[in-house]
Amino acid sequence: MTEEPKATLSAPPAGARCAIHPALDAQATCQGCGNPMCASCAEQGAVAICPACRQRTFETGPFPYTREHWSLDGLLSLCLSRFKAHYRVLMLVCGVGILATWVIAAAGILITFRLDPSHGTHLGKHGALFLQGFANVVQTLCQLGCELLAIGVSLDVLEGRPTGVDAALARLRRFPAAVLQLAVIYAGVAALAGLLYVLVRVVVSSRATAASLPLLVLGAAIVAVPAIYAGLGIMFALPELMHEPASSPLSALQRSFQIASGKRWAVFGIALLCGLIGCSGLLFCCVGVFATLPLATLLYCALFLTLKNHTPRGQSESANPYWHV
Template sequence: MPEMDWGGGHQAGAHCALHPEAPAQGTCTRCGNFMCATCTGGGRQSSCPTCRARTGGQEFPFTRDTWSLSGLWDYCFPLFKREWVMISVSVLVVLGITLIVQLVGNVLPMIGQALDSVALSVGLTVVSFFVQNVVQGVLGLGVMRMLLDVLHGQRADIGRLFSQLHKIGVYLVSLLIVFLGVALLMGLMAAILFVIAVPLDTFPPSFEEMAWDSTRIVAAVCVGVLFVPVLVYLTLPLYLLQPELAYAEHPSAVQAIRNCYAYMRGQRLAAVGFGLMNMVLLFVGVLACCVGLFPALGMSYLLLAALYLSLRSGDAPRG
């Protein structure tokens, strides 16, 4: 398959298979042919017109300039009603596999404890954490890939859950970059709050001798509250990272993160409203004796996939 970076731009010298005069803007995830901006529908389609005709695919109707919460709901809900059984089963399968892996992961450190080996116990804990994150992440990408297909008019195929195994490396690199970035941001905020609570010029030689000033503590708490919207603003684009990795056939970790921030440009406030709507949906699912949680999770993921397709379509900026 011709390989290219979905993150932005096109492979140098490549041209569209259907429109040879037009430069390539992407590759079809089904046949691998190069596609121009016309074939991709302004970034809304992951397969070429020929493959969409063969599989019964349809055009996604929204762009970053035309989407709305009610519009996404009205478009997604009929699709969900048509495919709700397979979507709910897919969510149940993912949660079941993840739970099994977590149970096995919790048992592994006990082996080191039984052998009275601290090093072995720590090593098995690290391995367990690594495996749990890989399994959960790759299966999450599989669910998202299946739902992106549903939004393009295809049937929900549970086999797509295991179609993203080749992206394990990219997923782990993305996770590491996000972890380091968020840790650096949180560390910087914590340092600022600590300096507000305890001035460095009055810092005691030991923590036990520290004299806390209630006024400074209140000030630090107030500043910490003000940091919350800043943290949301800076991390909100990462909400799109999973669908971005699932959508691209050969994603780049750094480019995927850059694209997420580019897609969210000028859309953060609307995305916050979208997130609140999803939270209400999940809460209603929990209230339905927890049985409704699986369909609610499926619908929530479907709406997220629709939001992603909307924000990357039209005149979407690239990172």
């Protein structure tokens, strides 16, 4: 919130008029396009870039927000501008993912139905169960691959890198690491579920019927609170894995915890908002998800970048024109 801006602005040529407001005298020169700007365009000397350049960089420039400087309003308008500027590649990548997930889910249901022992199959109950499990694993892996693609393209769009099919497919290099990371997360979930199971068994076997229900609720809360805490902590593990090509599954999990640390309410709120945006597409005969899912992914990745980036030490607000957008 310091005021020390005017020193960074370059003076306009003598007698120059504002490029956007020709009736007004120019007070500074835009450092983006070189056009003269009036006091209002330069926000009384607070910004060094004209509104047109700000709008343009807002659509395609580097990611503007940091952990110290961001707002939900800013994130939403940034995601909307970037979505408008890159909707084709975003919708293509997410759309392929959605379609693949649907197809595999349908195939899984069909296989399960066809192999149902009551329909006279020769596989038997165990064979059918095995095939169903196999279908689930394939679906999970396919979904993970699609998530990698969607997150990778979203990060490219948000950080102003060129996007394309090649760049998107190159992202799949992180697939083995992502599978390993998912296995670690599943192991954690299984451990928590095991803990809950043991708790339930203990409560049920204690036969203290009057006290058992509150005890069970207490037990569930004891498991649920750290589960939600840890769940919010690992929310950025996949984007981190994509963002840092050299990171390992475990180091990305650890870094995700650091990124979410101290910001869990913001993460919780925006995760909820992403879920709402993503699901709102289902209201429009399901096809809406082809637009709302990429937008939700963009917002999720934008939050990741915001909380990961730090404002350089000693940099004043005037150094970053986006903070005024």
